[in-house]
Amino acid sequence: MNYKANIRPAWIVLVLLMLSLLAYTLIKRSETTPVVPVPTEQEKPGKLDLSKFKNAAENENCFKCHGQSKYTYENPESKKTVTKRMYGELVLNRDVFYVSNHREFKCTDCHSEDYSTFPHAGNLRMETKANCIDCHGGDEKYAKFKFEQIESEFQASTHSEKHSEDFTCWMCHNAHTYKINARTNENLKETILYDNLICLNCHGDIRNYQLLTSKAKPNILQKHEWLPNQASHFTNVRCIECHAKNEDTLVVAHHMVAKSQAVRKCEACHSKNSILFASLYKYKVSEKIQKEGVVKGLLMGDATSIGPDKSNTLNIISLVLFGLTVLVIVIHAFLRIKK
Amino acid sequence: MTHQTERLYLYPVWIRIWHMTNAMLCLILIITGLSIQFSNPSTLVKFKAAVTVHNIAGIILTISYCMFFIGNLLTPNGAYYVIAVKGFLVRLKKQFIYYTIGIFKKTDAPFPVTVDNKFNPLQQVTYVALMYVIVPFVIISGWGLLYPEVTVNSVMGISGLDMTDLLHISAGFAISVIMCVHIYFCTIGKSPTSNFRSMINGFHESH
Numbered sequence: 001m002n003y004k005a006n007i008r009p010a011w012i013v014l015v016l017l018m019l020s021l022l023a024y025t026l027i028k029r030s031e032t033t034p035v036v037p038v039p040t041e042q043e044k045p046g047k048l049d050l051s052k053f054k055n056a057a058e059n060e061n062c063f064k065c066h067g068q069s070k071y072t073y074e075n076p077e078s079k080k081t082v083t084k085r086m087y088g089e090l091v092l093n094r095d096v097f098y099v100s101n102h103r104e105f106k107c108t109d110c111h112s113e114d115y116s117t118f119p120h121a122g123n124l125r126m127e128t129k130a131n132c133i134d135c136h137g138g139d140e141k142y143a144k145f146k147f148e149q150i151e152s153e154f155q156a157s158t159h160s161e162k163h164s165e166d167f168t169c170w171m172c173h174n175a176h177t178y179k180i181n182a183r184t185n186e187n188l189k190e191t192i193l194y195d196n197l198i199c200l201n202c203h204g205d206i207r208n209y210q211l212l213t214s215k216a217k218p219n220i221l222q223k224h225e226w227l228p229n230q231a232s233h234f235t236n237v238r239c240i241e242c243h244a245k246n247e248d249t250l251v252v253a254h255h256m257v258a259k260s261q262a263v264r265k266c267e268a269c270h271s272k273n274s275i276l277f278a279s280l281y282k283y284k285v286s287e288k289i290q291k292e293g294v295v296k297g298l299l300m301g302d303a304t305s306i307g308p309d310k311s312n313t314l315n316i317i318s319l320v321l322f323g324l325t326v327l328v329i330v331i332h333a334f335l336r337i338k339k
Numbered sequence: 340m341t342h343q344t345e346r347l348y349l350y351p352v353w354i355r356i357w358h359m360t361n362a363m364l365c366l367i368l369i370i371t372g373l374s375i376q377f378s379n380p381s382t383l384v385k386f387k388a389a390v391t392v393h394n395i396a397g398i399i400l401t402i403s404y405c406m407f408f409i410g411n412l413l414t415p416n417g418a419y420y421v422i423a424v425k426g427f428l429v430r431l432k433k434q435f436i437y438y439t440i441g442i443f444k445k446t447d448a449p450f451p452v453t454v455d456n457k458f459n460p461l462q463q464v465t466y467v468a469l470m471y472v473i474v475p476f477v478i479i480s481g482w483g484l485l486y487p488e489v490t491v492n493s494v495m496g497i498s499g500l501d502m503t504d505l506l507h508i509s510a511g512f513a514i515s516v517i518m519c520v521h522i523y524f525c526t527i528g529k530s531p532t533s534n535f536r537s538m539i540n541g542f543h544e545s546h
């Protein structure tokens with residue numbers, strides 16, 4: 001053989017592969033996956049500046065008992081100071097309330113003025129909770145959130161149909177803690193996590209699940225065993241994408257469907273007409289395009305869905321390149337035969 | 340110009356087996372890959388079947404590539420992929436001119452196939468780019484998509500999974516284009532079918 005003992009490309013590739021493996025290990029090790037949204041400065045406990053909120057001083061009358069796990073009062077008969085444990089469901093974290101949507105509210109905006117006196121009258125516990133539509137319905141200021149449509153979707157949902165009036169907005173959206181997320185949070189994964197935790201609050205916690213049913217709680221992981229790359233799907237897709245009817249006009253779908261109607265076909269998401277692009281992802285892509293321009297918005301969006309082609313530009317480029325290749329081959333072959 | 344047919348045994352059994360496997364797998368992967376990429380939702384192959392077949396074919400391709408890789412590290416065949424840098428561009432130009440002009444004037448090929456030089460310069464550079472850059476990329480990115488949790492979360496602010504996806508489909512597209520050209524160029528032989536016969540019986544026919 002007359003070949004020189006030069007370096008074969010396979011050796012170079014082998015060395016490069018080893019180096020890449022090393023680089024990958026280093027990147028993976030330094031990579032921290034944010035499992036829980038990182039709290040902002042305002043959200044960090046102890047950093048709360050109550051003077052910023054106009055009703056904070058008045059609300060403190062409630063928070064001084066309901067903001068902690070125990071409360072103290074003076075027994076007028078024995079004249080002794082009594083310390084009692086606050087019932088868990090009645091404890092509200094100031095830090096969470098003051099970053100929620102209703103942070104500017106006075107407690108008595110929604111609750112009876114009679115709560116101002118202590119001990120509270122027994123009949124006050126019969127007070128009915130207001131639902132979203134009670135305040136937000138027909139309000140021009142909130143028109144873009146389409147509360148009326150949300151309400152009618154919710155009424156048609158399996159949640160509402162199965163559990164009648166026991167299932168209220170509060171089951172998923174606690175007015176004390178609810179914080180608008182999809183429209184304000186730029187991190188798609190955090191929005192997905194936030195939304196999925198709403199579902200898991202009942203479907204992942206038997207205590208809450210059995211508030212409305214005596215049935216055993218289905219094991220979510222087992223029920224979704226058919227789903228390939230389960231962990232990836234759970235962290236990248238919201239439950240409602242498959243378990244709710246997604247209307248093109250809504251960012252958040254409220255029409256939960258029965259499990260028999262849930263999406264099970266891969267191509268429902270992994271296709272050109274992906275249902276994912278009907279809701280949150282559509283909103284995120286159009287938001288990104290508005291902010292960063294068409295090219296960056298489309299190419300660098302994080303609305304990942306492996307499979308469907310997302311960029312028409314790339315399709316056109318590849319089609320042109322392939323067409324040119326075939327054309328050159330045809331011309332070349334024609335000239336070869338002709339000569 | 341000599342017209343005597345010379346038969347050179349250039350393609351040992353392992354290369355022919357690898358080549359045939361590789362060709363079949365590439366075809367399957369291109370068809371199923373396109374079905375996954377352009378699922379609408381009805382495509383050439385049903386989505387679920389396309390994904391399963393694509394995954395299995397991808398795994399077999401990895402094994403077949405490893406066979407090719409080890410073979411070219413250890414056997415004399417690997418020497419054909421060593422590009423002699425000195426004067427390479429001149430030789431590349433010569434081959435290019437032959438394919439674009441000379442071939443129509445029926446001039447002799449500037450780099451006829453010999454036992455020492457199985458590939459002409461253009462083939463050499465294409466095969467090195469294909470087998471040592473593009474195919475490794477398509478395989479590694481393919482595994483990254485098969486196990487998305489191992490893929491890095493972000494690369495310079497861009498989703499790692501999106502980058503892997505883009506890299507995979509771009510490499511797949513490049514392979515499709517190169518494959519078309521490769522099949523066409525195989526018709527440039529002693530006869531339009533002689534090169535195809537070579538990959539079955541192992542003998543290259545030159546004239």
